[in-house]
Structure formats: C-alpha cells, structure tokens
Amino acid sequence: MSIEKLASNMQQKEAGEDVVVVVGAGIAGLAAALGLHRKGVMCSVLESSPELRASGFAIATWRNALQALDALGVGDKIRKLHLQLQELRVFSSSTGEIVQETDLKMQGKRGPNEMRCVRRDWLLRALEEELPKGTIRYSSKIVAIEEDGNAKILHLADGAILRAKVLIGCDGVNSVVAKWLGLAKPSSSGRLATRGLAHYPDGHVFEPRFQMFVGHGFRAGVIPCNETDVYWFFTWSPSEHDSNGVDQNAAKMKQFVLAKLRSSKIPPEMLEVVERSEMNDVLAAPLRFRPPLSLLLASISKGNVCVAGDALHPMTPDLGQGGCAALEDGVVLARCLGDALLGESPAGGAADSERIEAGLREYARIRRWRSVELVGTAYVVGFVQQSNNAVISFLRDNWLAGVLTRRLLKMADYDCGAL
Structure with a gap:
C-alpha cells in the first residue's frame, strides 16, 4: 500500500x-x-x-x-x-420622479413588516x-x-x-x-450585477430609507446599513459596448457605473456613494x-x-x-x-x-x-x-x-x- x-x-x-x-x-x-x-x-x-x-x-x-x-x-x-428602514422610495431613472412610496413598517397578515440592510x-x-x-x-x-x-x-x-x-x-x-x-x-438571466459599500467615518446624511431607481436599462439602489455604512447595488444587461474589460478592474467598473448613473436622473448623493465605495473582488457577477x-x-x-x-x-x-x-x-x-x-x-x-x-x-x-x-x-x-x-x-x-x-x-x- x-x-x-x-x-x-x-x-x-x-x-x-x-x-x-x-x-x-x-x-x-x-x-x-x-x-x-x-x-x-x-x-x-x-x-x-x-x-x-x-x-x-x-x-x-x-x-x-x-x-x-x-x-x-x-x-x-x-x-x-x-x-430599521422606515420607507421605500422608487424613482424613475428616466425622469427622476418618485413613482412609488411605501411605508416599510406597514402591517401584513403576520404583523408589521421590518427591514434592515445587514x-x-x-x-x-x-x-x-x-x-x-x-x-x-x-x-x-x-x-x-x-x-x-x-x-x-x-x-x-x-x-x-x-x-x-x-x-x-x-x-x-x-x-x-x-x-x-x-x-x-x-x-443565465442575461444580466450582471455589481455592488459596493461606502464608509462614512463621521456619519452619513442618508435617512433610514431604501431608495431604488428603475428603468433606463438598469436597476440601482442605495440603502444605509447603520450610521456609517451605506450599501449600493447596480444591475444591468450588458451590450457589446460594455465589454471593455470593466469587470476586470475596480476603477473601470466604478467609472462604468458612474457613467450609466450620470446619463440618468440620479441624485448627486448616490453618485458620491459609488465614488467613495469599496468594490467587491467579484466586480461583475452574472x-x-x-x-x-x-x-x-x-x-x-x-x-x-x-x-x-x-x-x-x-x-x-x-x-x-x-x-x-x-x-x-x-x-x-x-x-x-x-x-x-x-x-x-x-x-x-x-x-x-x-x-x-x-x-x-x-x-x-x-x-x-x-x-x-x-x-x-x-x-x-x-x-x-x-x-x-x-x-x-x-x-x-x-x-x-x-x-x-x-x-x-x-x-x-x-x-x-x-x-
């Protein structure tokens, strides 16, 4: 043996x-x-x-x-x-207008809802x-x-x-x-996602609110986790123009997301979250x-x-x-x-x-x-x-x-x- x-x-x-x-x-x-x-x-x-x-x-x-x-x-x-998040606001990425506001503590069949970004x-x-x-x-x-x-x-x-x-x-x-x-x-869903976490050592200005932006070819959101950390996500359907190695480099991925957001009606505070955030090792996940x-x-x-x-x-x-x-x-x-x-x-x-x-x-x-x-x-x-x-x-x-x-x-x- x-x-x-x-x-x-x-x-x-x-x-x-x-x-x-x-x-x-x-x-x-x-x-x-x-x-x-x-x-x-x-x-x-x-x-x-x-x-x-x-x-x-x-x-x-x-x-x-x-x-x-x-x-x-x-x-x-x-x-x-x-x-604990208090409200969900859904915005149109094309117009910047609020299309839906929902109380995240509203009563359900089994009691009040509760949501946190963990x-x-x-x-x-x-x-x-x-x-x-x-x-x-x-x-x-x-x-x-x-x-x-x-x-x-x-x-x-x-x-x-x-x-x-x-x-x-x-x-x-x-x-x-x-x-x-x-x-x-x-x-495969034909879509990709990237995510990030922005850290504000002295505290951020975001209310305990889930802000989501839909349409214009992507879906994005900003959610505070606690008093110093803010999470964001961005999902999109890639095209031939998107395959310029953005998923191989954190700086390129960040600029890609910012360019997509700037082409829409996205508030500047969300752009700041992306700009100052850490990127994941997996830059773009199918x-x-x-x-x-x-x-x-x-x-x-x-x-x-x-x-x-x-x-x-x-x-x-x-x-x-x-x-x-x-x-x-x-x-x-x-x-x-x-x-x-x-x-x-x-x-x-x-x-x-x-x-x-x-x-x-x-x-x-x-x-x-x-x-x-x-x-x-x-x-x-x-x-x-x-x-x-x-x-x-x-x-x-x-x-x-x-x-x-x-x-x-x-x-x-x-x-x-x-x-």
Missing part, C-alpha cells in the same frame, strides 16, 4: 462517521448548522475557503429573515448593529460565534461523493476522506451536491437562477442528502430575498432533520435512515413551493423594473410600481416557524 493511500485511510478512520456534514459556510450553511446545534445535533461544516467569505457586502434582510434569525437566537444581535460579514460572524469551536473546517473542498450503504463518502481536495450519515449541500450556485442530486444547471419549472420536478432531497440556499434556489436579487430564503432554509431544515435524528426509533440503522429520509422529504416539501414562488417572482420583478421598453416603462411608472412593491412586501410576509 502506498504512503498516500495509507495516510488517506488513516484520515478516514480518524474522522469516523459524522452525524451531519454541511458543505459551505455561507448564510444557509451556518444557519442550518446553528439550528442543528440549538436542537442538540452535532455537525461539521466544510468550507472551501481559508476563512469566512463575505462577498456582496450586505443583504436586504426582511421580516421573514429576521424571524428566522430570532429562531436561531441571533435576531437581537443583528438588530442592534443595523438601522452587513454580510457581520451576519456570518454572528452565526459563527454561536457555533461550538471547531465546527467549521476551512480549506476543505469536496471533489467527489461516493455511496457506502447509508453513508456518503466525501473526498476532499487535500486528500482527506470523510463519512457522512447526512449530507447537506449549501455550497452555492455551482454546488457539487446539487450536481450529485441531478438538479438542473442554473440559467445573475443566474434555477428555472421554476425545474424546481417543481427536482430532487431537492434524495435519501440522506439535500440542498439549501443558493444550491437549491439561485435567484436574481430583485426581491432582496436570496439571503432571506437561505435563512428560512436553515431553520426549516434544522427543525425537520433535528426532529428525525432525535426522535425515538427502534434499534437498527435501517430505522434511523428511514427517519432521516422522511425528515429531509418533509423539508423538501415545505421549501419547494416557497422556492418556486421566490425565484419566479424575482425574475419577473427584475425584468419589469430594469426594462427600457417604452410600453413597459409607461406601465411601470404609472401602475406597475405599486404592484411590484406590494409583491416585495408579500414575499417578506412569511414565517418559517420555530426550531
């Missing part, structure tokens, strides 16, 4: 069989891990990066996400660090801090998955081998676990989504394997629900799987595996229709808001703006339940 093979076998023996292995330490992965920890179920989280990744800077966090964070026990920690790095850190030390294993990338009875054998890039009694894929839009399950490859019809037929779970977060429902950001849905996934998955693992059952592996499979099927049943609705609605909202078509622009500015805003609030008026 070779030294490499012997070392690999020793790693497998030392690892033993994990009750649960979560792949990916993003929002969904950490939420699922923390939910299982709260339920009393130990798990390991495999993260391919050497540290927590906070790409995207911030996420819109609506009422449904904050309720999920409450279920995980970190809701108040997040609220203390971020402003720094992604602070959210991930808040979730990580609640997990037992050593739960997350960094620089651990899965390259292959094999079956061994009811267990899954995970081969890592560093040569390590792990056995998993349950495998949860929270490994993003290019998920290895989703591919193993046979889920359809995410489709917006992809999993077609809703494929989600209706997809195997969200199979045996003791399932997916959550972007591995399940990649969507365009037009509802601000991608991260929110990932938090919902984490709570529902922890509840369903935790109940299955901790429930009483006759002795024997077969009975345990059946309970796990039933728990994951229940999770898939709950999340399937919610995912379909979110992905489909986000795509339609983005198409209408960004369109430069004269007819769509007229309908949007004079009628559809209110309809679209109500859809935003309706999607947030959802309760994933307790652990």
